[in-house]
Amino acid sequence: MRTVRVGAGQGFYGDTPAGALDVARNGDVAYICFDALAELTMAILQKDRMRNPEGGYTRDLPPFMRLLLPVARERGIRLITNAGGMNPAGAAAAVRGVARDLGMHELRVATVSGDDLTSRLDELRDAGAALDHLDTGASINDVRSRVVFAVAYLGARPVVEALRQDADVVVTGRVADASLFVAPMVHELGWAWDDWDRLAAGTVLGHLMECSGQATGGNFSGDWWDVPDLDRVGYPVAEVREDGTALLTKPHGSGGRVSVDTVKEQLLYEVLDPRTYMNPDVVADFTSAKLRDVEPDVVEVSGVSGSARPDALKVIAGYLDGWMGTAMIGYSWPDAEAKARRAAVLIDKLAQRAGLEPLEQLVEVVGVDSLHGDAATRDDQVNEVMLRVAARFQSEEEAARFPRVAMPLALNGPPFIGGSGSPGGPRALLGVWPSLVARELVEPHVTVDVQPAGVTT
Amino acid sequence: MTRIRLADVAHARSGDKGDLANVALFAPTDSLYAAFKREVTEERVRQLFGRFVQGRVDRYEVPNVRALNFVLHEALDGGAARSLRSDPLGKSYGSLLLRMEIEVDDAEMDGVTPRRPPR
Numbered sequence: 001m002r003t004v005r006v007g008a009g010q011g012f013y014g015d016t017p018a019g020a021l022d023v024a025r026n027g028d029v030a031y032i033c034f035d036a037l038a039e040l041t042m043a044i045l046q047k048d049r050m051r052n053p054e055g056g057y058t059r060d061l062p063p064f065m066r067l068l069l070p071v072a073r074e075r076g077i078r079l080i081t082n083a084g085g086m087n088p089a090g091a092a093a094a095v096r097g098v099a100r101d102l103g104m105h106e107l108r109v110a111t112v113s114g115d116d117l118t119s120r121l122d123e124l125r126d127a128g129a130a131l132d133h134l135d136t137g138a139s140i141n142d143v144r145s146r147v148v149f150a151v152a153y154l155g156a157r158p159v160v161e162a163l164r165q166d167a168d169v170v171v172t173g174r175v176a177d178a179s180l181f182v183a184p185m186v187h188e189l190g191w192a193w194d195d196w197d198r199l200a201a202g203t204v205l206g207h208l209m210e211c212s213g214q215a216t217g218g219n220f221s222g223d224w225w226d227v228p229d230l231d232r233v234g235y236p237v238a239e240v241r242e243d244g245t246a247l248l249t250k251p252h253g254s255g256g257r258v259s260v261d262t263v264k265e266q267l268l269y270e271v272l273d274p275r276t277y278m279n280p281d282v283v284a285d286f287t288s289a290k291l292r293d294v295e296p297d298v299v300e301v302s303g304v305s306g307s308a309r310p311d312a313l314k315v316i317a318g319y320l321d322g323w324m325g326t327a328m329i330g331y332s333w334p335d336a337e338a339k340a341r342r343a344a345v346l347i348d349k350l351a352q353r354a355g356l357e358p359l360e361q362l363v364e365v366v367g368v369d370s371l372h373g374d375a376a377t378r379d380d381q382v383n384e385v386m387l388r389v390a391a392r393f394q395s396e397e398e399a400a401r402f403p404r405v406a407m408p409l410a411l412n413g414p415p416f417i418g419g420s421g422s423p424g425g426p427r428a429l430l431g432v433w434p435s436l437v438a439r440e441l442v443e444p445h446v447t448v449d450v451q452p453a454g455v456t457t
Numbered sequence: 458m459t460r461i462r463l464a465d466v467a468h469a470r471s472g473d474k475g476d477l478a479n480v481a482l483f484a485p486t487d488s489l490y491a492a493f494k495r496e497v498t499e500e501r502v503r504q505l506f507g508r509f510v511q512g513r514v515d516r517y518e519v520p521n522v523r524a525l526n527f528v529l530h531e532a533l534d535g536g537a538a539r540s541l542r543s544d545p546l547g548k549s550y551g552s553l554l555l556r557m558e559i560e561v562d563d564a565e566m567d568g569v570t571p572r573r574p575p576r
Contacts, residue, residue, distance in 0.1 A: 039475065040546070043538035135477065135530065221468045221551060225575050261468065261483075264522040268481035270472035272528050274519045287519050321539045362534075362541040370542070371549040374507025375556050390541040429539040434475050 004188035006181055006205075007237040007251075009068070010034035010081070011212030013041045013058045017067050019212055019235035024071045026251035027237045031184040032072070034064070034081035035177045035210040042174065043318045043430040045085035046149040056087030057094070057171075065098045065169070072168075073104060080159060080170045080180050086149060088113045089449075092171040096453040099169075105454030110162035112172035114446030117150040117315060117437070127441055131315060134434040143319040143433060150317035150433075152442045155280030155309070156202075157193070159183035165450040174316070176280050178206030181238075189242045193281075200284035200306025201244030203277065207286075208248060208266050208301070209236040215248070215266040217256035227262075229255025238301075245302040247294065258297040267291070280313055282306045312436035321431040322359055322392040325402030328366075329387045329409055330418025337378075339414035340365050340387035343406075346413055347389050350405040356398055358391035384418065392429060399426030462558050465571040467493070469551035478532040478547035480554045482525045488565040490523040496559035502527050505557055506550075527554070 007029040009020030013036045023032055036058045037045075049056030061083040072079055084091035092111040099107040117124060121144070124131065131140040131150075140147070151174040160183045162170045172180070182202040185191065191198045208215050212235045217227040234254025240246040250258050267286060271277060274286040283306055290303035327347060331339040344363045351358065364370035366386035368378070389406070393399045410417065463469075468483040482497060484490035499514040506514075512530025519526055533547050534540035544550075 039473070040537040135475065219470065219548075221470060221555075223572070223574075260522075264483060264524070265468060265470040265481070267522060268479070268519060268524055268526050269470050270474055271479055271481070271526060272474060272477065272517075273515075274517055274526055287521050289521060291522065318538065321535070324541060360541070364543055366543060371544050372553045372556065373509050375505050375553055388543060392541060431539045432475050432536040 002189055002242045003239055004031070004184060005029040005237060005239050006031045006033060006184050008033060008209040008212050008235045009079070010036055011210065011214060012036065012038060013044070013060065015212055017064045019233065020064065020068055021071065022251050022254055023235050023237060024068060024075065024077055026253060029077060029237055030188070031078050031080060033180040033184070033209070034079065034083060035180060036081060036083035037085060037174060037177070039316055039432050042085065042149065042151060042316060043432065046318055046430070047428055049086045050148065054090055057085045057091035058083040061091055062094050062098050065095050066102070069099060069102055069104060069107070073107070078163065078168055080183060082172045082175045082180055084111070084171045084173045086116065086173065088171050088173040095169055095171055096451065099453035105452065107453040108166055108168045108450050109453060110165065110167035110170045110448060110450040112154070112158045112162060112170060112175060112446070112448055114442065115151045115154050115173040115175070117152055117442070121147065121150055124437060124441055129437045129441055131317070131435040131437065134436065140317070140433060140435065143431065146319040146321070147317050147433070148320055148430065150315055152437055153280055153314045154446060155179045156183040156186055158446050158448050160187050161448045162450060163187040165448065167450045177210035178203045178279055179281055181206030181209055182281055185240050189240065196282050196306040196308060197304065198244040199282035201246070201304040202240070203279050203282055203284040203306070204286065204289050204304045205238045205240060205246050205248070205301060208263060209238060211266060211269060212236070213256060214269065215263055216250045216258050217262050220262050220265060222261050227257050231255065244304060245300065247298050248301055249298045258299055260291045260293050260299055263291055263299050278310050278314070280309065282309050311439060313439055313442055315435045315437050317433040317435070318430040319433060321429045322394060323396045323399035324390055324392055324427045324429050325399035326388060326390045327403040327406035329406060330384060331387060331414060332384050332418060336382055336385045337365055337368050340385050343387055343409055343413050344389055346409060347406045350408065351391070351402065354401065354405050356393070356402055356405065358393060361389065361391045364388045396426050396428070458560050459563055459566060460558055461561055462556065464555035466569055467555060469555050471547050471550035473533055473537055473546045476531055476533050476536045478529045478550050480527045480529065480550050482527070482554055484523040486568050487523065488567060489561065489569060492559065492561045492565045493525055494518065497525060497557065501557065502554065506532070506553065
């Protein structure tokens, strides 16, 4: 039976390239897939693109490629990444630049684009796409004037097309996380586009791998203290058979752990209804997946079933929703929490006196209630807390001024303070607007462009 | 009957999807899975999460991995990119759910070793 070995190289924008290098050297893979995107990441990349039209892709893409291209070239490994974010063409050009620097003028780099709907919103609305909010049903007109980007989640098809055109590196925009991994399986194993069970199996495997170390011992809530060597955790590698069954493992000699327990936590990560996991390629039934420990660090994944792909594609739009300014001050024992709460009242009054009018404000006492909120208990008086006051403003200028109003508390507030100041400058806030769009309004606009690195365009 | 804390016996993982958060709760045995289905209701989860969850809570059963998947609506302060919270992605919601205490029959604890993290 034909098989293909596919590895994970990245789980988020900010991930280390060490995991991908390890997979390339010790994973015996033919493909490495990099998921650089998340809803929050799209918002970050859009902010970059608004500052610089050449930007909008993840800034770690060129350094990743500089490290990986030599070993990938040597071993014939093809790389697939959605790090193109809001600017896949710019990202692909950057990858070709890195390849030229490395003397790889023949390297074929593909750009997959067409997911960006930002400039097409009015046209889409005129074509009947309501883009109502997926969860609340609200009309996008509520935020339309503040929308700064909109992208559709694409499936595996354009990536497979790039592989058919002999791309060595495929750079995409918002291709769905799992679809990056489905593409090499379809390409190598010859799965049909209506073979729902196999596409669902590939989607489950892609979902298990898209968060890199989170399937191989990272963030494991069981006996985390016994998971070995997370400082050099092995990223997931799947050996996928033609029938859709697979062995999930990690590179030999790496840290971490692959077991039914570590893998099942990832199976349900960011999943809503597990019977109908919606992806552009297929609707997968996650309750059908059978996980079995085969040997240490090898889990068999089998039995996955699926049904016909959704008619609509998911769209994520981001809209401007104010600016956040944050003030932070630590308070020590005794009465740490009481002093922090008093200081929050003082900051509120100081902000008013400075003419600042937050649209909303959140007081968290880090060390007490920031993570568990109402459920947090006070068994003993804690030793210290960090007061954090975050406020949303209409303007960047107000958000920048906000932390300064707290500065007098260094001398004028409750006693025994710790570090204080502003954790970074003001931050633009973007609301995220999920919705649906008919495929036929997006897919005809999707393009696949494969160019050798030596050709500068 | 015994009162146990979910953190002593269960695994959990949480994540974000817009303003929705999901929390998956995993049982170690079939009998404790039955106990979780009986005890860890949508309403109790809503109460535990308090002000964090403004909308409804949906519960899905995932028997192949002995899990309950909770979907919390309007649970992330409008979504990660506009949230004022220090945990905008709801990554710690899994541990919040593990705070819950439930009543189980002694027999339902058969074959379960309570978790013993290092001090």
